[in-house]
Amino acid sequence: xxxSREVKEQIKITSMYSLFESDRKSGYSFEGESHNFWExxxxxxGGIRVSADERIYSMTENDIIFHKPxxxxxxDVQKDARLFIFSFSANGSLMNFFRDKVFSLNExxxxxxxxxxxxxxxxxxxxxxxxVLFSADKTFLQIVISxxxxxxxDIFNENEETEILVSPDSEIFSQAVGxxxxxxxxxxxISEIARHCRISPSGLKRIFKKYSGLSVHKYFIKxxxxxxxxxxxxxxxxxxxxxxxxxxxQGYFSHTYKRETGISPSAQNKHNISGG
Numbered sequence: 046x047x048x049s050r051e052v053k054e055q056i057k058i059t060s061m062y063s064l065f066e067s068d069r070k071s072g073y074s075f076e077g078e079s080h081n082f083w084e085x086x087x088x089x090x091g092g093i094r095v096s097a098d099e100r101i102y103s104m105t106e107n108d109i110i111f112h113k114p115x116x117x118x119x120x121d122v123q124k125d126a127r128l129f130i131f132s133f134s135a136n137g138s139l140m141n142f143f144r145d146k147v148f149s150l151n152e153x154x155x156x157x158x159x160x161x162x163x164x165x166x167x168x169x170x171x172x173x174x175x176x177v178l179f180s181a182d183k184t185f186l187q188i189v190i191s192x193x194x195x196x197x198x199d200i201f202n203e204n205e206e207t208e209i210l211v212s213p214d215s216e217i218f219s220q221a222v223g224x225x226x227x228x229x230x231x232x233x234x235i236s237e238i239a240r241h242c243r244i245s246p247s248g249l250k251r252i253f254k255k256y257s258g259l260s261v262h263k264y265f266i267k268x269x270x271x272x273x274x275x276x277x278x279x280x281x282x283x284x285x286x287x288x289x290x291x292x293x294x295q296g297y298f299s300h301t302y303k304r305e306t307g308i309s310p311s312a313q314n315k316h317n318i319s320g321g
Contacts, residue, residue, distance in 0.1 A: 054137055055137050055138055055139040055198070055201075056135060056136075056137040056139050056140060056194060056197055056198070057135060057136055057137045058133050058134070058135045058190045058193060058194075059133075059134045059135065059136065060082070060133060060134040061131070061132070061133050061186060061189065061190070062082055062132040062133060062134075063084075063130065063131060063132045064130075064131045064132075064165070064189065065129075065130055065131075066089070066127060066128065066129050066130075066162075067127070067128045067130060068125075068126070068127050068128075069091075069093075069122045069125070069126050069127075069128065070122065070125055071091075071122050071123065071124055071125050071126075072121075072122060073121070073122040074119075074120075074121045074122070074258065075119055075120045075121070075258075076119065076258050077096070077117065077118060077119030077257055077258045077259065078117075078118065078119075079115050079116060079117045079118065079267060079271060080114070080115075080132070081114050081115060081274065082114055082132055082133060082134045083111065083112065083113060083114060083132060083133050083134065083135055083140075083143075084111075084112040084118075084130065084131070084132040084133075085109055085110065085111055085112070085130070085131055085132070086104075086109065086110050086112070086120070086128055086129075086130050087107075087108070087109040087128065087129040087130070087150075087158060088104050088105060088106050088107065088108050088109070088126060088127075088128060089106070089126075089127040089128065089129055090106050090125075090126060090127045091105075091106065091122065091123075091124045091125045091126030091127060092104060092105045092106070092122075092123040092124040092126060093120045093121060093122050093123055093126055093128070094120065094121045094123055094210070095110055095118065095119070095120045095147075096117075096118060096119045096120070096218070096256040096257055097110065097112060097116055097117075097118045097145070098116050098117055098118075098145075098222060099218065099219040099221075099222035099223055099226075100145065100209050100219065101209060101210040101212075101215040101218065101219070101256060102147050102207060102209060102210055103123070103210045104147060104207065107149060107150045107155055108147055108148065108149050108150070108207055109147065109148050109150060109200075110146075110147045111143040111144070111145075111146050111147070113143070113144045113145065115271040115274060115275070117257065117264070117267055117268070117271070119256070119257055119258050129158065129162065131193070133190075133193070139197070139198075139201055142201055143197070143200075146206060147206065147207040148200055148206055148207060149206075149207055150200070151203065153199065154196060154199050154200060157192065157195055157196045157199065158196065160192065161189075161192040161193075161196070164188065164192065214252050214255065214256070215256070217242050217244055217248075217249070217252055218252050218253070218255075218256045218257075220241065220242045221238050221241070221242050221249060221252070221253070221261070222264075222268075224238055224241045224242070225238065225264070225265050225268055226268065229268060229269060229272050229290065230289055230290060230291060231291050232291055233265060235249065235250070235261045235262065238261060249261055266301065266305065267305060269290050269291075269292075270301065270302055270305045270306060272290060273286050273287075273290055273298070273302055273310065274306070274313065276289060276290075277310060277313045278313075283295060283298070283299065283310045283311060286298070286310065287299075298310065299311070
């Protein structure tokens with residue numbers, strides 16, 4: 046007698062946004078960004094320093110970082126590097142496991158990534174940017190996400206998490222971002238943040254430029270806008286969101302939100318109300 050067993054998807058990738066390799070020389074600094082989908086950066090060779098929200102990592106060959114949706118992230122190349130980067134939307138019970146994580150891949154997982162890259166390189170005309178292949182044929186994306194599933198599930202079952210970089214500057218950066226998050230629904234001046242971290246305002250500015258590429262004020266605004274997106278997703282209207290996050294007016298909030306995200310809060314709000 047045959048017995049059926051239900052297959053429950055632990056991870057489901059619903060969209061792909063990018064898929065490419067990037068060669069960067071030592072000293073290169075990526076300005077940083079945040080977006081409403083996941084992104085993975087795998088180090089094929091070389092080394093980079095990565096900031097991911099309040100966390101700082103020193104990543105080397107065969108490390109992979111998971112940037113969760115709305116995470117503020119930036120990297121600086123410490124040693125000539127080749128990076129394999131892919132971004133996607135996903136859901137499923139296991140995705141929470143990957144939040145705020147960096148892993149050192151074992152030999153089997155490295156082999157999976159190499160097979161993945163070899164599959165991409167067998168396609169013609171890629172020129173190092175695989176994004177152009179998204180519509181190459183009917184099976185391409187299905188094969189792509191199959192490689193990603195194998196890699197992610199293997200990491201979940203057997204992983205070595207990379208430690209956060211600890212240094213005086215990185216500790217101050219983490220303290221400052223933590224304080225900002227505590228004050229996300231009110232305000233925090235540069236002087237207040239610096240005093241909390243027992244550092245001068247000029248020293249704080251230097252550390253934020255080093256790890257985030259942003260001014261202290263700009264970083265705080267981005268944290269507020271990310272929180273605004275979460276509130277709008279939860280069903281708060283624009284006025285409620287602006288008031289909750291301490292913006293002086295709905296007009297200023299709407300202007301700031303559109304400047305930082307490229308869309309108006311009303312468009313974001315309608316998108317979530319419609320269930321899109």
